[in-house]
Amino acid sequence: MNIWPLKFRDTTDGMVLFADDAGSFFKAGDEFLERYVSGNLSNSDQAFLREGGQSYDTELDLFWTSFAYRWSQRQSRPQRLNYVILVPTLRCNLACGYCQVSRAPETARGFDWTDETLADVLSFLETLEGPEIKIEFQGGEPLLRLDLLERVRDLCRARFSHSQFVICTNLQNLDQSAWEFLDAEDTFISTSLDGDWSTHERQRTHNNELTRTFFSHLEKVISRYPEGKVSALPTIDVKNPPDFEALLDNYERYGIRSVYLRPINHQGFARKIDQGADALQSWNRLHSGFIDLLIARNYRTGRFMEEYYFSQCLKRVLRFGADNHVDIRNPNFFASDYIVIDYDGQLYPTDEARMLSRIGRIDLGIGNVVDGINRAKIEILNSAALNHFDPDCIHCPYQPFCGTDVVDDLSRYGRVGIPRPDTWFCGRHLALFDKVFEILYRRDEATHASLAAWLGLPSWDDDMVTVHA
Numbered sequence: 001m002n003i004w005p006l007k008f009r010d011t012t013d014g015m016v017l018f019a020d021d022a023g024s025f026f027k028a029g030d031e032f033l034e035r036y037v038s039g040n041l042s043n044s045d046q047a048f049l050r051e052g053g054q055s056y057d058t059e060l061d062l063f064w065t066s067f068a069y070r071w072s073q074r075q076s077r078p079q080r081l082n083y084v085i086l087v088p089t090l091r092c093n094l095a096c097g098y099c100q101v102s103r104a105p106e107t108a109r110g111f112d113w114t115d116e117t118l119a120d121v122l123s124f125l126e127t128l129e130g131p132e133i134k135i136e137f138q139g140g141e142p143l144l145r146l147d148l149l150e151r152v153r154d155l156c157r158a159r160f161s162h163s164q165f166v167i168c169t170n171l172q173n174l175d176q177s178a179w180e181f182l183d184a185e186d187t188f189i190s191t192s193l194d195g196d197w198s199t200h201e202r203q204r205t206h207n208n209e210l211t212r213t214f215f216s217h218l219e220k221v222i223s224r225y226p227e228g229k230v231s232a233l234p235t236i237d238v239k240n241p242p243d244f245e246a247l248l249d250n251y252e253r254y255g256i257r258s259v260y261l262r263p264i265n266h267q268g269f270a271r272k273i274d275q276g277a278d279a280l281q282s283w284n285r286l287h288s289g290f291i292d293l294l295i296a297r298n299y300r301t302g303r304f305m306e307e308y309y310f311s312q313c314l315k316r317v318l319r320f321g322a323d324n325h326v327d328i329r330n331p332n333f334f335a336s337d338y339i340v341i342d343y344d345g346q347l348y349p350t351d352e353a354r355m356l357s358r359i360g361r362i363d364l365g366i367g368n369v370v371d372g373i374n375r376a377k378i379e380i381l382n383s384a385a386l387n388h389f390d391p392d393c394i395h396c397p398y399q400p401f402c403g404t405d406v407v408d409d410l411s412r413y414g415r416v417g418i419p420r421p422d423t424w425f426c427g428r429h430l431a432l433f434d435k436v437f438e439i440l441y442r443r444d445e446a447t448h449a450s451l452a453a454w455l456g457l458p459s460w461d462d463d464m465v466t467v468h469a
């Protein structure tokens with residue numbers, strides 16, 4: 001009998017977590033680890049591994065093929081380009097202290113698409129194949145150029161059989177024409193809500209009147225539109241986090257049950273903000289505490305809320321194909337299914353790459369709307385966009401669930417290829433997956449209730465995860 005390689009990591013309960021390359025996992029004690037590494041597996045160990053799909057007899061036998069199938073289902077496959085992030089203007093009517101998108105003042109000139117750029121963007125969109133498209137309007141504040149948004153939406157509706165539009169807006173200025181634009185069923189709203197009134201004001205609006213306008217508009221969009229039309233995200237300052245109970249109260253009040261807790265991004269102008277030497281450890285502690293708070297709160301209220309990215313990681317561990325979030329895709333090839341078009345017609349692989357290029361750190365432009373995608377540059381970026389051969393990741397039990405973030409590495413360290421454990425990405429994901437597995441193996445009712453809700457299951461019990469006695 002041949003055993004597929006197992007990767008392992010100590011867990012806080014004194015046991016060891018094992019995982020194979022296809023993402024099957026179990027916990028066992030140190031004694032099993034001893035027998036595994038010394039090649040002295042008992043009959044019961046061998047029977048256990050056979051049942052778990054971690055062994056085979058000969059190449060291409062049923063066990064071998066089954067493992068290969070499971071491994072292949074964990075890989076992200078290149079898809080058709082059908083998600084385009086558009087930046088029709090960089091201008092914004094707010095000046096959030098950590099603006100992640102390298103904004104320009106509202107009155108500045110030269111930061112909107114010109115007529116020529118608009119025509120080029122429309123031509124570019126027309127070349128995209130397939131029946132559906134999703135457009136995300138970013139900025140700046142995209143509603144400052146409603147005319148451009150309308151031209152894009154008209155074109156997409158005529159060109160594709162299914163089209164969807166997301167407006168990322170600060171909700172500060174909603175005049176009659178903006179309401180009419182947002183009323184369309186195919187158009188969704190994404191905004192930022194950093195917590196309670198005072199946190200939102202401190203981090204974004206800086207003035208009571210603007211805060212009042214924001215919350216009044218948020219109330220209006222929530223009451224005017226059906227559930228699911230409006231989403232919101234908080235950006236968290238790790239040195240000055242909001243009261244999380246108050247943040248959850250506020251989100252729940254607006255009918256938003258999925259909260260995507262994001263640290264201040266290390267791109268764009270936010271790079272200048274000092275988040276402290278132990279920012280990573282502080283973030284991991286904060287996030288872990290937030291998950292515990294959610295579990296207790298969900299159990300107490302009977303109304304289930306989730307942390308979006310944690311739920312994505314949880315699903316990624318337990319299901320095939322759960323790689324909607326690019327950070328946990330592997331390989332995470334660029335310009336495959338989505339691309340960014342900036343205010344000047346430049347193409348970028350991600351919004352973070354756009355911000356990094358804008359501050360002159362590195363040019364991550366991958367072409368423009370006239371000449372198309374620079375495939376040679378994409379190939380260079382793609383060469384680092386997978387974790388299969390990384391000398392650290394290949395020993396990590398989280399490798400089948402984890403991904404890469406080339407742009408974040410370039411932003412923080414100026415290069416790719418530094419040892420994984422020294423990167424923010426790895427430090428964050430090690431902690432995240434440690435938490436995922438800690439939660440999966442908890443045996444209390446409150447955790448089981450949240451797990452079931454987050455995974456969309458009727459219930460969760462102790463037998464859902466395996467322990468080798």
Ligand code: SF4
Nearest residue numbers: 393396399402426430
């Ligand atoms: S990046 Fe870190 S957590 Fe992710 S697979 Fe590699 S070593 Fe593991």
